[in-house]
Amino acid sequence: MGAHETSDSMLPIAGEDDIINARQFARETARRLGFGAVDQSRIATAVSELARNVVRYAIDSHGIVVIRGLNDAERGTGVEIVVSDEGPGIANVEQALGDGFSSGRGMGMGLPGTRRLMDEMQIDSAPGRGTTVIIRKWRR
Amino acid sequence: MARVPIIEIAGLLVVTVQEELHDRDALRLQEELTDRLERTGSRGVLLDLSGVETVDSFLGRLLTEIAQGARLMGAHTVVVGIQPSVAITLVELGLELQGISTALNAARGLSRLRHLLAAEGGRGRT
Numbered sequence: 001m002g003a004h005e006t007s008d009s010m011l012p013i014a015g016e017d018d019i020i021n022a023r024q025f026a027r028e029t030a031r032r033l034g035f036g037a038v039d040q041s042r043i044a045t046a047v048s049e050l051a052r053n054v055v056r057y058a059i060d061s062h063g064i065v066v067i068r069g070l071n072d073a074e075r076g077t078g079v080e081i082v083v084s085d086e087g088p089g090i091a092n093v094e095q096a097l098g099d100g101f102s103s104g105r106g107m108g109m110g111l112p113g114t115r116r117l118m119d120e121m122q123i124d125s126a127p128g129r130g131t132t133v134i135i136r137k138w139r140r
Numbered sequence: 141m142a143r144v145p146i147i148e149i150a151g152l153l154v155v156t157v158q159e160e161l162h163d164r165d166a167l168r169l170q171e172e173l174t175d176r177l178e179r180t181g182s183r184g185v186l187l188d189l190s191g192v193e194t195v196d197s198f199l200g201r202l203l204t205e206i207a208q209g210a211r212l213m214g215a216h217t218v219v220v221g222i223q224p225s226v227a228i229t230l231v232e233l234g235l236e237l238q239g240i241s242t243a244l245n246a247a248r249g250l251s252r253l254r255h256l257l258a259a260e261g262g263r264g265r266t
Contacts, residue, residue, distance in 0.1 A: 020160050023194055041194065041225035045233065048196040052163075113197055113233040 013054045013063040013085075022065045023048040029067050030079055035139055042117040043079060043137055049110040050083040050133050058087035058130075070136070077139040078119075084132040090125040097123070144169045146176050152184040152253060153177065153215075154246075158191040166202050173206060177213045183260075184253040185210050188246055190221025200235040207240045216256045217241065220249035 009029070011022055027044040035043065047065065054063035063085030070078035090096045096111050111133075115121045118135040125131040144165065147154045153176055155169070173185065187203070189195070195203070207217040218241045222230075230237065241256070243249035 016163055020162060023196075024160070027193070038225040038228050041223075041229045042232065044194045045196050045229050048194055048198075052196070052198060110197055113235075116232045116234070117229065 008066065008068045011065045011067070013051055013058075013061065013065060013083075015061050016055050019048055019051045019055060022051040025065075026067055026079075026081060029069065030137075033069050033077055033079055033139065035079070035137070039137060039139070043081070046114045046117045046135055047081055047083070049114045050081075050135070053110055053131075053133075054083060054085045054087070058085035062086070070138075072138075075138045078136055080134065080136045082132065082134050084130065086130040089127045089129050089131055090123070091127050093123050093125055144172075146173060148176075148180055148182065151180075151182055152186060152250075153180065153182045154186045154188070156188040156191070160192065160194060161199060163198060166199055170202060170206050170209065174209050174213060177210060177215050181214075183215050183257055185215055185217040186246065186249050186253060187217055187219045188221045188249075189219060189226075190223070190245075192226065193223065195222075195226050195230055195235075197233060197235060200230060200233070200237060204237055204240060216253060216260075218243055218249040218252050218256075220244065220246050 009025070011018070011025055013022060023044040026047040027040050030040045030043045051065060055061045063083060066082040068080050070080050072078060097115065098112065114135065118137050120136040122134045123131065144155060144157055144161070153173065155173065161169070176182070203219060210217045219237070220243045222242065241252060243252045
């Protein structure tokens with residue numbers, strides 16, 4: 001990617017309370033990096049969706065959120081958030097990214113919605129191997 | 141844990157959410173509100189979200205369900221005070237809160253509720 005990482009913070013997810021903790025932490029980081037109010041809302045909401053997936057689907061609701069500032073020669077300042085868990089994994093990532101798909105109580109809007117809110121999203125997942133989602137947003 | 145007060149004013153229920161809601165707080169609000177609707181026979185709910193910074197797909201869906209549940213109990217719900225950044229995020233997320241009446245602020249929400257109730261005349265449950 002060629003981006004220089006400017007900071008790196010980790011937040012464990014162990015239950016429902018951590019959904020708000022994770023998204024407020026993401027919002028504060030975005031604010032500190034100079035993102036405007038709308039982007040702060042997009043980033044906090046995206047993290048809320050991903051953290052809720054961990055709480056709903058991961059083993060014992062456990063996962064990790066890593067948030068880091070990015071500094072890229074071409075794209076400037078950005079934020080990267082990595083949400084990973086050791087849950088059951090997603091069998092069909094393409095299907096999970098389609099609107100309306102839901103394997104649980106959600107509305108099927110979490111992953112496709114998150115992708116629309118962010119500039120970049122990558123999902124690494126397979127059944128039994130857990131899920132890692134990387135999202136990025138660049139400051140305009 | 142957030143306690144969300146439900147206040148009865150002039151026959152309407154006014155709910156002001158002043159902090160970020162955990163999922164269980166939002167679910168409890170849904171139960172308490174329908175309980176209050178049953179006990180008071182109120183025909184209007186004003187739901188003020190001006191203190192809420194983040195509405196994700198869970199809360200957005202629950203707001204729709206709260207309004208639908210209230211409607212089944214004979215009450216109209218108007219959601220007011222959605223922050224501009226929250227409005228943009230909700231649209232991008234794909235949640236337009238369909239079927240929910242909204243207004244910019246509490247004052248406009250109140251007049252909208254009065255209008256809805258007046259249009260219904262005496263046919264509502266009171």
